[in-house]
Amino acid sequence: MDLVLDFMDPHLFTPYVYPESWPENYWPRQLLSLFAIALIGGLALYLGTAALAYHFLFDKRVMDHPLFLRNQIRLEIATSMMSAPLMVLPTALMFLLEVRGLSRLYDGFPSGPSMVLTLGRDLFGFLFFTDMMIYWIHRLLHHRLVYKYLHKLHHKWKIPTPFASHAFHPVDGFLQSLPYHLYPFLFPLNKVVYLTFFVFVNMWTVSIHDGYYSVPDNLKYFVNGSAHHTDHHLYYDYNYGQYFTLWDRLCSSFKDPSAFNGRSLVVEAENKKK
Template sequence: MDLVLSAADYYFFTPYIYPASWPEDDIFRQTISLLIVTNLGAYILYFFFATLSYYFVFDHSLMKHPQFLKNQVYREITFTVQSLPWISIPTVALFLLELRGYSKLYDDIGEFPSGWFRLIVSILSFLFFTDMLIYWIHRGLHHRLVYKRIHKPHHLWKIPTPFASHAFHPVDGFLQSLPYHIYPFIFPLHKVVYLGLYILVNIWTISIHDENGCKNGKLFSGELTKTE
């Protein structure tokens, strides 16, 4: 995230927002900047890709399904807009730890071919690690002690549209994103790769809430929902 923040400081925050006397590495300034960048980026990714998926992928005939709720798209968007700022708070805390040098993120590929080999292995490792942990986190969220209060709101959308992709209870949304954030604190990962994977994960989350994603994965209407 330091790559994004550095660009934001250079082109926007330093020349136009913050006083020149406020250093860029001040932790309070970094926290404010990260909150702005994280929320703005999340909203842009959500509205841009969910809109594309909604108009070009999603089967609009599903809106005639008896379980499709009244004003559902509006309700999905409203739920998301209200949840994302709360999800961003613990997320920014982890980004701040990355900025302060506590992660294993790096920006030098190193000698070819070992550097590139490590990079490719890290991508595969990232995908395996995050997918495995999200599976177990998702199962845990279906436990009867937490399901109704935390995870059930996301299952309100029986026939989800792409706009339901980020319509989580804030605790639910953060927990299911946590594996992506903790990976670089455990394993080395290139900064650009991390940023790219972070963006792709958000796009993937949207894509599994269109018609094809729901039919193929049944992630949100299949076996796990039996705890309702």
């Protein structure tokens, strides 16, 4: 996140926001800046991506399903907006540790063939580690001693819309994002790749709630998409994965999506109307 601060400080924060007595490397200033960037930028990314997915991908016929709540979209957005500041605060603290040089984030890539190997290591390592960790964190959140206090709120949306993607209890939301922040403290990662993944992760989270089930046949076996995650909201004990189906298959929690087997929510909704 120091790349973002390096841009924002001279263009906004130093000339217009902070007094001269607060230098750019003053940690309370950095923390406030990171909190503001993460909160405003995160909400803008969430609302913008979810709105696009809702208007262009989400099949609104499912809103006639009996499990779709009255005023659900408004409730999803309200929950997200109220939880966001509390989710962002520990996130900003993690960003601060990175900015203060305590992570293994690095600038640039080596030249030549090693650049491809390094980029591949960063991409594969980040995806594998975060997918594995989120699977186990998500599964822990379904434990009977934890579920009703933290994760039950997110399962209020049995027929989720794209706006449900960030509608979590704040502790739940941060725990499921923790692997993204933990990775660069354990393994080397390029700073640009890290920022790209931060945006990508937020967009992916929206995508698995968008109700758009069209996935190429050759990817259905591997990719945990919206069809898989919709069944998770409906049946609870299946499809905990984030990106891939690997850990669900290894740990016997995989469920072949109902939408791939002719049992779509749209059909159920239309049948209920008859």
